[in-house]
Amino acid sequence: MEFLTTVEDLEALYGTPGAPSLRKVASRMTPLYRKWIMASRLCMLATVGPEGTDDSPRGDDGPVVLELDPGTLALPDWRGNNRIDSLRNIVRDGRVSLMFLVPGSNNVVRVNGMAQVTPDPDLLARFEKAGKQPRTVIVIKIREIYSQCARALMRARTWTSGDESEGLPSMGDILAEQTAGEEGGQAYDEAWAPRAAKTMW
Numbered sequence: 001m002e003f004l005t006t007v008e009d010l011e012a013l014y015g016t017p018g019a020p021s022l023r024k025v026a027s028r029m030t031p032l033y034r035k036w037i038m039a040s041r042l043c044m045l046a047t048v049g050p051e052g053t054d055d056s057p058r059g060d061d062g063p064v065v066l067e068l069d070p071g072t073l074a075l076p077d078w079r080g081n082n083r084i085d086s087l088r089n090i091v092r093d094g095r096v097s098l099m100f101l102v103p104g105s106n107n108v109v110r111v112n113g114m115a116q117v118t119p120d121p122d123l124l125a126r127f128e129k130a131g132k133q134p135r136t137v138i139v140i141k142i143r144e145i146y147s148q149c150a151r152a153l154m155r156a157r158t159w160t161s162g163d164e165s166e167g168l169p170s171m172g173d174i175l176a177e178q179t180a181g182e183e184g185g186q187a188y189d190e191a192w193a194p195r196a197a198k199t200m201w
Helices: 007-014 019-023 031-038 085-092 121-125 151-156 171-178 186-198
Strands: 042-049 052-059 066-069 072-076 095-101 108-118 137-148
Touching: 031 066, 031 108, 031 137, 042 085, 052 085, 085 108, 085 137, 095 137, 121 137, 171 186
Parallel strands: none
Antiparallel strands: 042 052, 042 095, 066 072, 072 137, 095 108, 108 137
């Protein structure tokens, strides 16, 4: 199998990018990019660190990020599994990418930038829900914003193919497989939804 090893080889194979794909890039929030990002309740946060890369879904019941100013976004770190893979990466290498999705739209808006993690109490308070606050907030200095090509979601029929989850292994099944049956299984699955409901924020 032959592999491409230089940028020149890649460019020779793919050719020149279309002009619109370059002209759509902004260096800060614009009125229309702002409208799009504020409609997103789900983004994927990609980070890089000494052990490798991480890509983590981040969701909320309203806008998933807060705009601090046209060049800065704030992403709360709501309760998860406490692996803190993304946060470990950010404190050592601040490069991040966020991909914002909106149900029904095949477009994806991407933000590339530099991030830092803060426990600033005033900023935490801005995200308070039902008396609870995130433990930290990820502050992202925007380097560029642009929309991704819609073809990937169109090919995958992401919003039109219906529920395709029937027959998939549950997380309890996967945990049981990984622990030779010592953990997981049906009991784990049955306890998960009520536990998550109590610890959403």
